[in-house]
Amino acid sequence: xxxxxxxxxxxxxxxxxxxxxxxxxxxxxxxxxxxxxxxxxxxxxxxxxxxxxxxxxxxxxxxxxxxxxxxxxxxxxxxxxxxxxxxxxxxxxxxxxxxxxxxxxxxxxxxxxxxxxxxxxxxxxxxxxxxxxxxxxxxxxxxxxxxxxxxxxxxxxxxxxxxxxxxxxxxxxxxxxxxxxxxxxxxxx
Numbered sequence: 001x002x003x004x005x006x007x008x009x010x011x012x013x014x015x016x017x018x019x020x021x022x023x024x025x026x027x028x029x030x031x032x033x034x035x036x037x038x039x040x041x042x043x044x045x046x047x048x049x050x051x052x053x054x055x056x057x058x059x060x061x062x063x064x065x066x067x068x069x070x071x072x073x074x075x076x077x078x079x080x081x082x083x084x085x086x087x088x089x090x091x092x093x094x095x096x097x098x099x100x101x102x103x104x105x106x107x108x109x110x111x112x113x114x115x116x117x118x119x120x121x122x123x124x125x126x127x128x129x130x131x132x133x134x135x136x137x138x139x140x141x142x143x144x145x146x147x148x149x150x151x152x153x154x155x156x157x158x159x160x161x162x163x164x165x166x167x168x169x170x171x172x173x174x175x176x177x178x179x180x181x182x183x184x185x186x187x188x189x
Contacts, residue, residue, distance in 0.1 A: 005032045007075070007099045009092075009109035010042035012130050017173045021134060022108070024152045025145065026069055030137060033073045034102045038094050040066075075102045085123075089114045099125045108133055110174070135177035138185075146185040153189060163189050 013019045013035065026033040047054055067074065078094065078101035085093040092114050099107055100123050107115060107127045115127035138145045153161050161169070163186060170179040182189065 004106065005034055005102055005104035006106045006108055006133070007034045007095060007102065007104045008039070009095050009107060009111070010039045010046070011110045012108045013039070013043040014046055015173050017169050018130050018175065020152055021149065021175075021178075022130060023066060023069065024148050025134075025137065026073070028148050030141070030145065030148070032071060033069070034075050034098060034104050035073055036075050036078060036094060036098045039098070077101055085119070087114060087119060088116065096120065096123060096125060099123070106133070131175045131177045134175065135181045138178065138181040142181075142185060143188070146182065146188045149182065150189050 008022060012022065022033065025031060048056060075098040078097040081097035081100045082093045085096045087093055087096065089111075092111075095107055095109070096115070096119075098104070105125055107120070107125060108130045109115060109127055110129060112127050112129060117126065120127055134145075149166075153163075153166050166189060167179055167182075167186075170176075170182070
């Protein structure tokens, strides 16, 4: 999976834990994350609407840091493909268009039903949950991925994140398969 391009849907970037896990793996070269300004605008807007403790300044800093990861995650010139895509929710066509434009073969999303396999297959793209994606990475490269997760967990200082807190957070964020794979490496976290 190393080096493969993957489009991250807005709902995957919305949650702090899934965003931190996925971006940490991207920053360390396990895969190449892709998204558009439209995807960024969507998750940021929803976060500001739903999380009163999140400030626009903090979000701007997060987005700025996300865009510093190399290779560049931003996809441009994707709008030309939108008209070719017919999805149950037309507002999701830009996500598939980003995959086509960037050469990504996978879209990570929590809304799998909005990305039917038959439609995506025509473009050589599949949709997958972030939970399955992370669990598969652990299976493929357990020691390396667990090391990334440990370093990410250790960055939490206020408050610190214990191993038990980490597993509780995985469960709260629906990362059940990920937690199951990580359980056998608990002592390395």
